[in-house]
Amino acid sequence: MASTSLPLSAAAAPPLALLPVPPWRKALRRVIGHRGMTIGSLLLALAVLAALLAPWIAPHDPYAQDVMQRLIPPVWHDKGSWEHILGTDKLGRDYLSRLLFGARVSLLIGFTTALVAGCIGTTLGVLAGYFGGRVDAVVSYVITCRLAMPVVLVALAMASLVGGSLNVVIVLLSLLLWDRFAIVTRSATQQLRDAEFIAAAKALGASTPYILVRELLPNLMGALTVVATLEMAHAILLESTLSFLGLGVQPPTPSWGLMVAEGKAYMFFQPWVIMIPGVALAVLVLAINLVGDGIRDITAPDGRN
């Protein structure tokens, strides 16, 4: 993967003082100096806040239907009103409220999938990278097989058999999206396996589980965080795809993919019904990707100064 070097203006920061700077401030300065990272974290923080505070800040009940108020346009439109800032959907439900509650679904699925898939993938990757030989051969084979299975099709077929729901989506995506974690941790572990601090731990008589968990894992955290952001974005996009096709989160739960599906019939004359949830999805995924790219740039050794 290419390093997406968004302008690293941290490098051009003036030498304010030659005084020793505490490490956390250096870290903070690196974060703030990275434009993509700043924008991404702000947007992501906004989305997380919206999701957490949805019950308190949502202007209406996201499930409350009102046949008299169907498909009201958003406020910037001629016929819009401040009563429904982003308008209403085909059942007269307030779009802004549904959008806020939908952020919960997206973020919940993104976090949980990245966490569970991360555990599966990291375990496999670390074992393969550390032990090599037959273990590595088996794990690499499993990864190759997993990559050969078409994710969307398998997820759709399984969701249709089991019955689509929020939990089913989380389980399916967790079982399908561990591959990149395994690939990255495997090669990172291979590079660290023969490092001096591992040899030192061995010489001190540390057990293999101790070495793997306490010595190796902390050194993989940078790479793992980057993969986690990528997979979180991936999971959010896949959830919206499954929900859009009707086999993910089921109505009336507000999910952004489902909102696009429900708005599809009206998109020609009321294009905002698909524009609003679609833009929300794109912005959320963009924010997560920017944070991921930012973490990669900042934790890269040459980005430290």
Place this chain on the structure above:
Amino acid sequence: MLTYILRRLGVALCVMLTVAVVSFMLLHLSGDLATAIAGPESSAADVEKIRVQYGLDRPIATQFFEWLAAAAQLDFGRSFYFQNTVMELVGERLPITLKLGAVSLLLAVVVAIPLGVLAALYRDTWIDRLSLLIATIGQAMPNFWFALALIVVFAVGLKWLPVAGNASWLHFVLPAIALGYYAMPSLMRLTRAGMLDVMGSDYIRTARAKGLSPARVVFKHALRNAIIPVVALAAVELGFMLGGSVVIESVYSLQGLGQLAWDSIARNDYPVVQAVVLIIAMFYIALTFVADVLNAALDPRMRTR
């Protein structure tokens, strides 16, 4: 080289077999197929009748080996829903999906390579930033939503292209853009990274010092080397696109393999679903095999492994 190819071929065959086992097991163990086919309102007697009729009452191992023996000869049985054999249905739909995949890949490559080269040559200028922005947006947009947005703008708003269907090649333009934009970012990033890498190398400096024209250096010397991994990735991306085309095909009602799988999932027509999953996996495996061999053939360091 020959041993390398033979070994890769052996692995590819094993992966194919494993994918066949896993997809068979997933579909047969995640729910009772007979109940799913009979529908929710059928009596227990009806379910039993269907179970016997479709041979679902036999031990699962027997079912699997019979299916596998037939599948090895490309006979996937009969559709539960149509009177045709699965192969007839697939044969009818496959060309459309292949056409879509090929056009999408072509579009992605035609945009990604020049953009990647330009971004690398004009690193850290607005050209570089613009192409990274285009790539980042492409990675963030849900592709079903981008597909819908293309319909709203180009088919309904500007009336340049047809909305849906597959009557003429014009019907493939929008779906190919939607699918191609999905594959473009990674190809573009890899081209950019490869070019940056190569342009800093000694032999490029030598070529420049010899007084070769910049165009000759870039196209004849640098691009040739930078493009090897891009070509390999393009093959893999094509495999992913065939699997991901189910979403795009359903948005544009393209009667391809993805649409067939999607309809078959909705109709509980499992022989078809299974065959499509396996065929798409087969394409992916074949394409990654080609990519590996291509990489090895062009890069002498790979051969000794």
